[in-house]
């Protein structure tokens with residue numbers, strides 16, 4: 001077999017492999033994971049000590065719809081808020097529950113849904129882990145570890161700074 005032919009065989013094999021990977025990942029992308037998941041949990045510390053911190057994460061709905069009933073911490077008081085634009089002004093409104101439809105992503109992110117964390121100990125520094133417990137109607141209590149970040153890390157895109 002010539003060298004050129006060998007290279008041709010390898011190229012075809014790689015193409016088939018890539019196609020297989022594309023098919024598998026495409027299928028995964030379209031089917032909801034069976035389990036609800038919480039990812040990318042971050043706590044943005046208060047601008048100055050004593051100011052509330054904010055919490056962000058992503059909810060990925062499982063095969064069944066679920067509902068987030070609340071978030072708790074053993075060291076602080078946590079509320080769920082949503083930033084809404086009303087009459088040209090941004091304002092916060094508390095959320096009692098958050099629906100998590102099957103297979104859908106719900107982002108808690110700056111400028112939208114977020115956690116407001118009151119009374120977080122001043123000893124919590126950037127890089128520290130902070131434990132939260134998210135309680136869902138069906139999934140029950142889901143422990144989540146959030147990473148603390150400094151206020152200045154994300155201050156520029158933060159409508160929350162004056163909250």
Ligand SMILES: [Cu+2]
Nearest residue numbers: 081092116163
């Ligand atoms: Cu808020």
